[in-house]
Structure formats: C-alpha cells, structure tokens
Amino acid sequence: MKARTGYSTSLKQEFLKKWIKGIRIYSNFKKDMNILERKKAIKLSADLAIASTRNASTRWSRTLTANISKNETNKIFVEQIFSDSEVIKKEAPSRLMARSNRIASKKIWRRSHITQIKARKMGPYAVKARSIAKKLVKNRTKVLKSLVPGGENMDGISLIKETLDYIVSLRVQVDVMRRLASAAENSTRSL
C-alpha cells in the first residue's frame, strides 16, 4: 500500500470523474428517481468512486466495494462502472485466523507471566492501573475496527496504516462533495 499523505488535485479530479460517471450510469439505469433514490445514487457512487481511487491496494477500499456489491440490485450497477477498468476482487477470508489462535495462547501465557514479574516490581496498584489503561485502548481499538471497512481482522500497524489512508480518502470525498454542493447552491441562487 503506497502511503497517501496529503491529497492532491489530481486525486480530487479522479474522484470527481468517477463519481459523476457513477451517477450517470445509475440514472441511466433508473429514470425518474425520487429524492431518496437520488440520495442513494449520489452516496453509492461517491463511495465506489473513492474506493476505486485506491485500485484495490488497501483493505478498506476492497471491503467497501465488496460490501456494496453484495447487494443484488447494486451488483449490476457496480459491474457496469467497473466494466472498463478494475476487476471487483472478492475479498479473501483472512488467513490469519488459524495462526492467530496459536499466537493468542502464547500471548496469554506470556502476558500472565509478565504480569506476575511486574507485580513483584511495581506493586499491585500500578499493575492494576496499567491493565485498566490497556483495556481502554483495547476497547477503543475495537470501535475503530468497526468504523474502518475491513478493520475487524486487522491489528497494530496495519490497522493504523489503513486508518490513516481511510481518513485521507474520506477527507477528499467530503471536500469534493462539499464543493459541488456549494457550486450547485450558488448556481440555483443566481437563476
């Protein structure tokens, strides 16, 4: 995964192009949409567009695309968008599951052993405080995993990297959408 630091104009343009393309394909699909369907078309196209700027190189983008494609009605629409570009890869189930069980039992032994050593050095209060802090971090990490698409099976460095990339991409998405909204608002005002 190539690190994406700030966001460039070309990235915003790429997102905008793909987003508009998606909206057009969707509206060719479904003429005369009501306001709710329009919102869905706009949001879906935006999510697909921002995911596709990653070219399936990040877990969040693959998961996002896969989740959208799971819906049968969306599937045809998604296939149309990607017909000339990337293939929709089915996100492989994480192979880390089996291995992580073995590692987990090793971790548990190590952790209890280390805790005993620490308790002798630091005293029971410090150990308790530290374990509470650890629990807090663990719970927050769980929440973060639920917010980043595909985050459930990731940990540590990978999770943070994915989060960084996801946040940068979300900001691009919001920025472009915001500009379009204010451009559209300004134009209707002057009409």
Add this chain to the structure above:
Amino acid sequence: MSSRRSRQSTSSSRITDDQIIELVSKLQQLLPEIRDRRSNKASANKVLQETCNYIRSLHREVDDLSERLSQLLSTIDADSPEAGIIRSLIM
C-alpha cells in the same frame, strides 16, 4: 525492507514502540483537535477516541452532503444547468 515486511506478517505483536509512535503522530496530525502529548497509554486512548469521533463525523458529513445534493441536483440528466456545472468542474 522485505525482511521487515515478513516480520510484520508473522507476529504483529512484536511492533517496535518507535513504529507505533511514528504512526500515531501521523494520525494526530490528521485529527483536527488534538495536542501533542508524550506517547503513553493514556494519550493513545485519546488519539483512538479522537480518531473514532473524526471518522464518525466524516461519515455523517458524507451522508448530509448526499442529502443536500439530492435536493439540489433535482434532475441528474444531461440538459439541466446542474449538469453544465458538473461538466465544467470536470474539465
């Protein structure tokens, strides 16, 4: 470089503190409201909390903007004035 990658994939538990500090500081730079603190468990918690709040607010914004746009772009068809704006934005 490749050795580091294989080490990461076999045991994600053996991450160096420096790597975590570097990534967490990158996260902090992205977050709109957070002060630079020493990297201990307490501030790691705070960074995670702020990150989650930020992602949630970004999700909400995408949703609100989609709502707004669905009202503004009353017809997403080729001949409307809105389509003209969109076209000029892409060019």
